[in-house]
Each structure stands twice: as structure tokens, then as C-alpha cells.
Amino acid sequence: MSSDLERQLFEAAWVVPMNRAPIAGGGVVIEAGRILAVGKADDLHKRFPDAQRLDFRHCTLVPGLINAHTHLELSAIRCTAPAGKFIDWLTRLVPNASVPLDRQAESIGAATRAGIEQCLRFGVTTVGDISRFCSITRVDLRESRLRAVSFGEVLAMGQRRGLLEERLAKAADRSLETELLRIGITPHAPYSIESHGYERCLSMAQSMNLPFTTHLAETxxxxxxxxxxxxxxxxxxxxxxxxxxxxxxxxxxxxxxxAELGLLDYPTLLAHVNYCDDDELAILARGKASVVYCPRTHAYFGHPPHRWRDMLKAGINVTIGTDSCASSPDLNLVDDLRLLHELAPDVAPGVLWEMTTTRASRSLGLQDQIGSLAPGKSADLTAFPTTSDAPLREILETPILPSANWVAGRKTLPAISE
Ligand SMILES: [Zn+2]
Incomplete structure (x- = not known):
């Protein structure tokens, strides 16, 4: 059994660092959870002769995948029925008040753990997780091997206006933070929190330098x-x-x-933005916000085509997410990429992969730690079996699952360490 601190050389059929061209016969050297070097495996073996060699020569190594928008606590829901009207769907998600709180906590924890397990199985090593019950879900995230930004969700409108400060304090509570678990804040949506609430959440995020997201222009x-x-x-x-x-x-x-609330002057992550005309697109392009598009969820609700390509062209940082199991068949992020590839076959596979790696890390404020395979970054890796010379395209065009992944150098798939 090898220690996480040992120097290791992963030898792969392909290494796709994302910040440079794919490397055939590539290698990645890691030590103490960080990437030490990336290059041709043979060269790395000469430079680091003492490194333990790990044979992934039947695989392609990519940066660990990043799902920028999900709700792990909803992972017990199965989205089998047609969506119907958005508000009817939303009403179905409201927790049943007749269930006692301790039983709710139990089921929220179980759903979160099931969601974490799905992420790791599908090659996702980082999530942007929206949580209404963050004091419960952060405990499960903290105990898991998944890297996460846990966005505590704040709703405060109408007669519930007075709950704002209490909910915001819970969302911004950093007591469970670890190296892998960052805390963020999310005012839910323009129909569930008022302008004053948005401003309070934003100023809290600014003063604490926290990641920030909200649902916007979803319908x-x-x-x-x-x-x-x-x-x-x-x-x-x-x-x-x-x-x-x-x-x-x-x-x-x-x-x-x-824009008026100042959300676009901060690196806010805007979830969905399914409705955006040319003038609004220009407003977004002038700001600092990123957009997370959830392709299979978008299709489930039957929205008109998303303008992600126009957004990318305008210089907006666009990433992708699954949203929750309440609007997506599962948390298989690569299936969202596969849908994009089907919708836009002329877009180069590398451009699509950026949306789950480099662009996604930027959208969560983690670009210095993850998103590409580069020296100094955390050793978050995903390995897919590969048989071709166009590995990214092959993964998009065949329903294969990853064979292994690592977060900060620790193997997270298969779940049992070897
Ligand atoms: Zn959502």
C-alpha cells in the first residue's frame, strides 16, 4: 500500500493538461497531494527515477472534472415524470413540513452521501453545491473525499424577510471549512429573496472573500x-x-x-441564464460574472436553445453543471458534455472540456488550485479508458465511465484504496 505523500509517476496513453496540448505517452508526477511535473512519461522517469511508477497506459488522464452547479441534498429524488410547469416542479421540491426535523436531517444526509458517491463514480472531483440545509450537508461533505464549494442558500421574501440575517449567518458559517471544503453564499433567486437580501449576501461574500452564486433568468x-x-x-x-x-x-x-445590485461587479456564478437577449448578453460581457449552463436540465424543461456559444464568443466565462437529480437523470457530468457535443458537433471537444475544467475552476474561484494539470496545482485527476488517438472525442462519443480518480493525490475511485 502506498502513502499519499510518496512521489508517484502516472504513466498514461494520453495526458490532457488543458493548459497545453495533449501529450501522447504522457506522465504526471505527484507528491504530497500536489502536481510536481507534467510531460512525456519517459522524460519524467529520467528526471524522477525514484518515483513509484503507476501504469495507466490504457487510459487518458484529464484534470478532475468540476460540476459547477448541483444540489446534492436532492439526490434521492428521481426525475421520471415530465417537468410540467416550472412552478409545479418547484412546489414538488418543498420539504414536507409534516416530517419531523430529525427524520428530515437523516434523509438529507443520506441523499447528500448518495450524491457524493455518484459524483466520484462519474469522475467529478469538485462540486459547486447549493444547500438549503448546509449545516447538515457540510458535515457529509467534510467527511467525504470530494472537493466542494458549499454554497449556503438564503431565501428571505415577504413575511419571511425577517429570517434573512439568521439564514445568512448559517450560510456564511466557516466552522466546517477544510482544505477540500470551501464555504460560499447563494441568495436563491429573484423570486425568493429581495433586493436588500441580495445586497446583504453580496456584501458578506465581499467582506469574507467568499464564492458567490445565484439562480438567474432560469424562466x-x-x-x-x-x-x-x-x-x-x-x-x-x-x-x-x-x-x-x-x-x-x-x-x-x-x-x-x-447588474443594478452589483452582482456583475463580483465574480458571481450565475446559474442557468436561459433567457438572455443581445443587450443583456452585452451587459454580462462587461461584468465579471460567470454563467453555468446545465444542458440536460435545460432540455428537461424544454427551454429555447441556450446562448452559451454566443456567451463564449463575447468573452463570458461559461461552465456546465448537472443541476440536481430532480431535473437530471443523474449527476453524470460527462453526459451533459455529451449532449453539448450532440447539439454542437462542430465545436472542438477541447472547447467543451474547458467548460468542466479550466473554466469551471475559475467560476468557483479555485483556478489557482484545480482545473488543469500543472506543477503546483492539487493532484485532482480523472482517468478514462482509451483506445484512440483522439481521446477527448472518444469519451464524448462512447458511453464509457472513468476507471479511477484522485482528489489531492488520494484515490477516490474505486472507493477502496489499493
Ligand atoms: Zn439549481
Whole structure:
């Protein structure tokens, strides 16, 4: 059995560092959880003759995959029924208040652990996880080998306005933080937290230098709700109760609203942005925010085509996520990449892979640690079996699963260390 601290040389059919061209017959040297060198395996063997050699010559090594937007605590839900209307789907996710709190905690923990297990099985080594019950889910994340930014979710609107500070304090609580578990904040969405709440969350994130995300422009109904307090989101509020007349209004749609609140002056991660006209795209391009597109979830709800290619062209950092098991068949992030490849076969596979590696690390503020295989970065790696000279394309065009992965040099798949 080898120690995590030992110097090891991974020899692979291909190494795809993402910050430079793929290397045939490549190698990666790691030590104490970090990458020491990347290059041709033969050269690395000469430079580091004492390194333990690990044979992955039937595999392609890529940076550990990053799922920038998911909700692990919803992993027990199966998305078998058609989505129907967005608010009906949303209502189905509201926790059943008649279930006692301790039983809820038990099922939230179990769902989170099942989600973590899925991520690792599918080659994902880092998640941007949205959590309404972050004091429970952070315990499970902390005990896992998955790297995560745990975004504590804050909702505070209407008669629930007064819960803002308590919920924000819980979201920003760093007591469970570790090297692998970073804390972030997420005001939920423009229909569930008011402008004052957004501003408080943002200023907390700024002062503590925390990652920050929110759901935005997910459906066209957000604009109607913001300007007129009308439409399906208002109906939802009537259904669940708790509305009051002091909720602020805004005309101009959710993207201008985000700009007005200062969200685009911070490296905010905007989840979805399914509805975005040319003027709004230009507003995003002037700001610092990233966008996370969730291809299979987007398809589940039948939204019009996402403008991710226009966004990339305009210089916006676009990454991808699965969203939760409530809107996606599972947390297999590569299947989201495969759908993108099907939708846009003319886009080079390397450009798609950037969206789960280099671009994704930037969207979570982890670009100095992960996202590419480069000396000094954490040894987060995923290995896929490979038989061709176009390994990234091969993974997109065959339903293969990864054969191994590592987080900070520790093997996380298969789960039992060898
Ligand atoms: Zn979401």
C-alpha cells in the first residue's frame, strides 16, 4: 500500500493538461497531494527515477472534472415524470413540513452521501453545491473525499424577510471549512429573496472573500414577477402563503436587476441564464460574472436553445453543471458534455472540456488550485479508458465511465484504496 505523500509517476496513453496540448505517452508526477511535473512519461522517469511508477497506459488522464452547479441534498429524488410547469416542479421540491426535523436531517444526509458517491463514480472531483440545509450537508461533505464549494442558500421574501440575517449567518458559517471544503453564499433567486437580501449576501461574500452564486433568468416568468408581482411565481407565493406588499419591484428583467445590485461587479456564478437577449448578453460581457449552463436540465424543461456559444464568443466565462437529480437523470457530468457535443458537433471537444475544467475552476474561484494539470496545482485527476488517438472525442462519443480518480493525490475511485 502506498502513502499519499510518496512521489508517484502516472504513466498514461494520453495526458490532457488543458493548459497545453495533449501529450501522447504522457506522465504526471505527484507528491504530497500536489502536481510536481507534467510531460512525456519517459522524460519524467529520467528526471524522477525514484518515483513509484503507476501504469495507466490504457487510459487518458484529464484534470478532475468540476460540476459547477448541483444540489446534492436532492439526490434521492428521481426525475421520471415530465417537468410540467416550472412552478409545479418547484412546489414538488418543498420539504414536507409534516416530517419531523430529525427524520428530515437523516434523509438529507443520506441523499447528500448518495450524491457524493455518484459524483466520484462519474469522475467529478469538485462540486459547486447549493444547500438549503448546509449545516447538515457540510458535515457529509467534510467527511467525504470530494472537493466542494458549499454554497449556503438564503431565501428571505415577504413575511419571511425577517429570517434573512439568521439564514445568512448559517450560510456564511466557516466552522466546517477544510482544505477540500470551501464555504460560499447563494441568495436563491429573484423570486425568493429581495433586493436588500441580495445586497446583504453580496456584501458578506465581499467582506469574507467568499464564492458567490445565484439562480438567474432560469424562466421568462422572473421578469414579470420582478416588474409586476404577477405570473406563476406570484401564484406560487399565494399557494404557499407568506406574501406581503413590501416586496420591491424592478423593471428591466433579471440580468439588469443583477447588474443594478452589483452582482456583475463580483465574480458571481450565475446559474442557468436561459433567457438572455443581445443587450443583456452585452451587459454580462462587461461584468465579471460567470454563467453555468446545465444542458440536460435545460432540455428537461424544454427551454429555447441556450446562448452559451454566443456567451463564449463575447468573452463570458461559461461552465456546465448537472443541476440536481430532480431535473437530471443523474449527476453524470460527462453526459451533459455529451449532449453539448450532440447539439454542437462542430465545436472542438477541447472547447467543451474547458467548460468542466479550466473554466469551471475559475467560476468557483479555485483556478489557482484545480482545473488543469500543472506543477503546483492539487493532484485532482480523472482517468478514462482509451483506445484512440483522439481521446477527448472518444469519451464524448462512447458511453464509457472513468476507471479511477484522485482528489489531492488520494484515490477516490474505486472507493477502496489499493
Ligand atoms: Zn439549481
Amino acid at each position: 421568462p416568468d422572473e421578469a414579470t414577477f420582478l416588474s409586476d408581482h404577477a405570473g406563476p411565481f406570484r401564484e406560487l407565493w399565494e399557494r404557499i402563503g407568506g406574501w406581503d406588499s413590501q416586496v420591491n419591484r424592478f423593471t428591466g428583467g433579471p440580468i439588469r436587476y443583477a
